[in-house]
Amino acid sequence: MVFTDRRGLALTVSGSRAAAIFDQAVDEVVGFQGDPVATLGRALEIDDRFVLAHYLSAMMNIIGNASSRLDEAKLSLEQVRQSAHLATGREQLHGVAVEAWCDLKLERASNLYQKILSDYPYDLMAMFAGHWLDFYRGDAQSLRGRIARALRAWDESVPGYHWLLGMYAFGLEETGQYRQAESCGRQAVELDSGDAWGVHAVSHVMEMEGRPEEGVDWLETTCSG
Template sequence: MTQDLYGLETTASRPDTLQAIDDFIHGFLAYQPKSAGVIAAADADPESPLVNAYAALLWMFLEHPVAPEKARPYLQRAQAARGANAREQEVIRAVGHWVDGDVPGLLAACDKITDQWPRDLAMLKLAQYHLFNIGDAAGMLRMALKSLPEAEDIAYTHGMIAFGYEQCHLLDRAEAAARRAMELRHDEPWAHHALAHVMLTEGRVAEGARFMESVVETWTDLNSFMRSHNWWHLALFYLSQGRHDDVRQAYDQHIWGLEKDYSQDQVGAVSLLARMEFAGVDVGDRWGDVADHVAARGQDTVSPFLTLQYLYALCRTDRPEAAELFKAIEARSADTTAYDHAAWAEVALPAARGIAAHAKGDWATAIRELGMALPRMAECGGSHAQRDLFEQIHLDALVRDGRASAAQQVLEMRRTYDPDGVPLNLMLSEVYEKTGLPDLAKQARARAERTLASV
């Protein structure tokens, strides 16, 4: 019996099929486009169970309502194939759970696989992806740590551990794990990503920008999500530093335009454009193209985290499709049989109401509805940094509604992790002026000016 690149036995016998399996695993972990070759390999070897299971898995990462329809023929071939070994059978079952919409079943299956085969990092990555999407940070960390010590020698192990630690607010451990990953592979993009999170959270903005710029050349050949997302993180550092031209250049060259039809590229563009506007950056006519591509998704409620950002883009551009997407959110929230019913009904729906109200200038409703949703936004998925978009929408509504005292409270709390940020301190200066505290306003302006002078 042959083995994959991490020494796990597989029944794949054809050299091309085995190479495609290795390319899928490594491409999946390293965010390289070569993972897509598993589709053609599965078509060329329809009786090989694992390669067809992986092809089905790849289709599910489309994050689109049509994904199960695309994935199911490959899943059926994997299920019908003879001779799958014990691990391959468990992988097929895990993928089947996802295609059927049974995420709890998928997570249980991944737990079982990684208990017995801790070097199966593809199943570990799959589990982390879903735990991330339901806001289970502790689960992400627990799952990643199961890979030790057996997978200690693999850089991607430590990158996943680093992100698990970061999402659990264990920042020192996250940084140590990310740096261990980079000792094994300097080009490990998920480790870069984890370090960007740590530095952003700790207010190490200038250091974060320098670090990400130092590894940026290693992202050139990554898939569109990882390349655009790491650039998105770099752009957040630029925003804090008041580097408007650099933010626009990052958006135009590295964030929007790589794969315009892909979900993650779309929400990356949406969330950065929104942040740019909140920070006072002129975005020109950039919203139109993004909204066109988001509108083409139709009534997409695959993920509450993604859907809320689609809704923001459609509402921001006053697209008629916004009303249809809102109805789809209401319908999804009414499905009491879904495993994620509470996330949709109790978090995403009020957040959607708040987003729609914000676009209409109904600040009071935006404040009320988003205020209800914010404490539980993690249930909708996304990282701390990504979910901050909804905090910023809420803050913008507070400022626009003249609630200066409430805005001051939010801004000073935000200053604990962005102490010298230019847009934050300029906003804080305006708020202090409105609350009759000119000395504090002057100090906030001075902080912004020092940052601008340093870059």
């Protein structure tokens, strides 16, 4: 059956409960919060053929590019290989992207996540994966540009908007646009005090501009982020 996530994107899953738990797992991954492994495990207990949940599991295992987790990532892909054709085109493309990542074809994986975002700018999982790959590959222009393109479709009414602002702030900082980065990062934290991306970006700006005392104060007042 097809349900939707909290941004309205179709999910091929057996019920709304598993879909809601999957949403929570994505939020935890993007926000560096909670225990996304345990959360995702609960979704898969409800529906062990939940294709996108298995792809998220694979991504979580490969995201640190640690060879020790590669087998687990590939196992997640194998577990739904026979049922992947039942998923939506967007979900299937996630599978192709994370498999490319597992094969260390990082540029291909990055481009595939951008293809998803071009059609589905609310896909927070693809956004996070692409942003992470941009950082890992040292592509500062894409680190900023990928988020900037997607932001045109977002506003405060879309759940998770603050994370996009925080990620965008990091991209701005990495391309030397410190004033914009600080403003955007602060806005992210104002919307959600636990936005780690916003906290991180503003901290970087203060470091780069030689403002250590302000940086310490900022981190102390945003310690929950």
